Amino acid sequence: MPTLTMPRPVIEMRDVSLCYRLAKQKIPSFKEYALHWMRGALTYEQLWALRDVTLRVERGESLGIVGKNGAGKSTLLKVISRVLPPTSGRALVHGRVAPILELGSGFDFELTGQENVYLNALLLGHPKREIEKRFDAIVEFSGLGDFIRTPIRNYSSGMLSRLAFSILTAWTPDILVLDESLAVGDVHFVKKCEERIAELQAHGTTLLLVSHFGEAVRAHCRRCIWLESGRLRADGRPDEVLAIYEESSEVALVANPADATISA
Amino acid sequence: MRGLYEHSDLVWYLVGRDLRVRYRRSTIGLLWTLLQPLIMMLVLYVVFSHVFRFQVYRYPVYALAGILFWNFFQQSIVASMNSLRGNAAILQKLPVPKAVFPVATVISGVVNLCLALVPLLAILVATGQPLRPALLFLPVSILLAALFTLGAGLLLSPLAVFFHDVVELVGVVLMLLMYLTPIFYPMAIVPEQFRWMVRYNPIRSVLEVFRDPIYYGKIPPLPHVAVTVVIALVALAIGAAAFRKSSDRIPFYI
Numbered sequence: 001m002p003t004l005t006m007p008r009p010v011i012e013m014r015d016v017s018l019c020y021r022l023a024k025q026k027i028p029s030f031k032e033y034a035l036h037w038m039r040g041a042l043t044y045e046q047l048w049a050l051r052d053v054t055l056r057v058e059r060g061e062s063l064g065i066v067g068k069n070g071a072g073k074s075t076l077l078k079v080i081s082r083v084l085p086p087t088s089g090r091a092l093v094h095g096r097v098a099p100i101l102e103l104g105s106g107f108d109f110e111l112t113g114q115e116n117v118y119l120n121a122l123l124l125g126h127p128k129r130e131i132e133k134r135f136d137a138i139v140e141f142s143g144l145g146d147f148i149r150t151p152i153r154n155y156s157s158g159m160l161s162r163l164a165f166s167i168l169t170a171w172t173p174d175i176l177v178l179d180e181s182l183a184v185g186d187v188h189f190v191k192k193c194e195e196r197i198a199e200l201q202a203h204g205t206t207l208l209l210v211s212h213f214g215e216a217v218r219a220h221c222r223r224c225i226w227l228e229s230g231r232l233r234a235d236g237r238p239d240e241v242l243a244i245y246e247e248s249s250e251v252a253l254v255a256n257p258a259d260a261t262i263s264a
Numbered sequence: 265m266r267g268l269y270e271h272s273d274l275v276w277y278l279v280g281r282d283l284r285v286r287y288r289r290s291t292i293g294l295l296w297t298l299l300q301p302l303i304m305m306l307v308l309y310v311v312f313s314h315v316f317r318f319q320v321y322r323y324p325v326y327a328l329a330g331i332l333f334w335n336f337f338q339q340s341i342v343a344s345m346n347s348l349r350g351n352a353a354i355l356q357k358l359p360v361p362k363a364v365f366p367v368a369t370v371i372s373g374v375v376n377l378c379l380a381l382v383p384l385l386a387i388l389v390a391t392g393q394p395l396r397p398a399l400l401f402l403p404v405s406i407l408l409a410a411l412f413t414l415g416a417g418l419l420l421s422p423l424a425v426f427f428h429d430v431v432e433l434v435g436v437v438l439m440l441l442m443y444l445t446p447i448f449y450p451m452a453i454v455p456e457q458f459r460w461m462v463r464y465n466p467i468r469s470v471l472e473v474f475r476d477p478i479y480y481g482k483i484p485p486l487p488h489v490a491v492t493v494v495i496a497l498v499a500l501a502i503g504a505a506a507f508r509k510s511s512d513r514i515p516f517y518i
Contacts (some may be wrong), residue, residue, distance in 0.1 A: 105353030
């Protein structure tokens with residue numbers, strides 16, 4: 001373990017709430033807005049995606065985040081990535097956050113793999129000189145070989161996620177955000193990824209792993225939180241938290257048989 | 265705006281990407297940048313000198329300079345408005361300073377403008393016009409046009425995120441503004457009672473600072489340049505303030 005001069009948490013959230021203010025009329029056009037505004041008929045629906053979340057994550061921790069769709073997982077990550085400012089409360093995040101992007105969202109399909117390495121890494125905030133230095137290592141880790149010079153619209157989804165992961169982890173971020181989509185792909189590469197993640201963790205990277213299911217969290221995390229309707233429902237050891245999470249999901253499934261058939 | 269400087273590598277890369285996507289794999293892209301204004305100018309020339317029978321001194325140069333300026337202004341604004349929405353996936357995930365997108369758009373517009381200047385200078389030479397030293401003033405003119413356009417782009421691009429029909433609305437307003445700017449007609453043909461509308465149109469000042477060195481071969485009068493500097497800086501200040509104010513709300517709506 002590297003010696004730490006001052007053990008301060010990488011994430012410090014106190015009573016963080018975040019509200020999406022949605023117009024009930026929900027027509028995002030200026031004409032409609034003006035018409036409704038003139039009639040005084042603009043009403044808004046408040047959707048609280050996060051409510052009073054207090055969370056402290058230390059350097060080097062591995063935290064799983066579980067919860068159903070719409071529980072607030074991605075909103076929480078957006079607050080941590082400094083994309084969305086909280087509506088109330090205080091969110092302090094120290095250091096660089098590297099979020100895995102959904103397949104291709106930081107990529108330009110007209111460009112080659114090589115050009116996308118630059119684009120993606122620049123978007124993550126790395127200067128060009130740094131990227132030049134690590135370019136070969138990125139390509140090597142991705143295993144794309146000569147494909148790096150072809151436009152990525154010809155890539156398979158596996159190739160895209162290999163490239164995305166290679167760029168993301170070429171630097172040691174303070175916080176690495178992953179989701180379970182990583183587990184898709186060939187066995188060999190998944191193993192390489194796991195080694196790389198372990199390496200980053202050894203250097204103090206905090207891992208945040210978002211998941212619908214418990215498996216990935218059980219395998220990779222020492223701590224787990226469960227979000228429901230924007231609230232922090234549980235925080236503790238993965239087996240404990242997952243036990244009550246899964247129990248509550250099962251209860252919900254029984255209560256709503258339609259859901260059960262879908263998730264089965 | 266803070267962080268824009270730290271992300272200057274990203275800005276330049278986005279500019280390069282714009283240009284590459286436009287000009288790669290096809291000479292059509294480049295040809296179009298060069299030919300489109302020329303074709304437009306020819307049409308206007310025929311209409312003006314043969315249909316309306318106006319005689320304007322060296323009309324091709326006058327009109328072409330106007331068209332290049334207007335293309336730059338209009339295309340940059342439309343592209344700025346699309347730049348945020350086009351990069352929605354990134355803006356939802358990464359804390360990139362949002363202004364990089366409109367800024368890069370306007371810079372690549374400047375590059376396109378400079379490319380399109382080449383045929384204009386060729387026409388100057390072909391029509392027996394000497395290349396005057398006043399042309400060296402053009403970089404200043406283009407810088408002023410770019411600052412002014414960036415101001416408009418920064419003001420309008422968040423609006424395009426909040427309301428999807430703003431792009432069409434702005435299209436209509438731009439068309440109106442085009443007729444209120446002496447792009448392809450000379451000031452002299454504007455009837456007296458409407459002239460104030462054209463005269464006090466700030467875009468006209470920016471246009472003339474650009475066109476004077478080309479058309480008259482003279483550096484524009486100093487008071488006129490000073491007024492244009494003020495116009496460009498005010499536009500930029502308004503745009504930057506509006507952008508900063510709405511910046512935090514963009515990821516909520518995109």
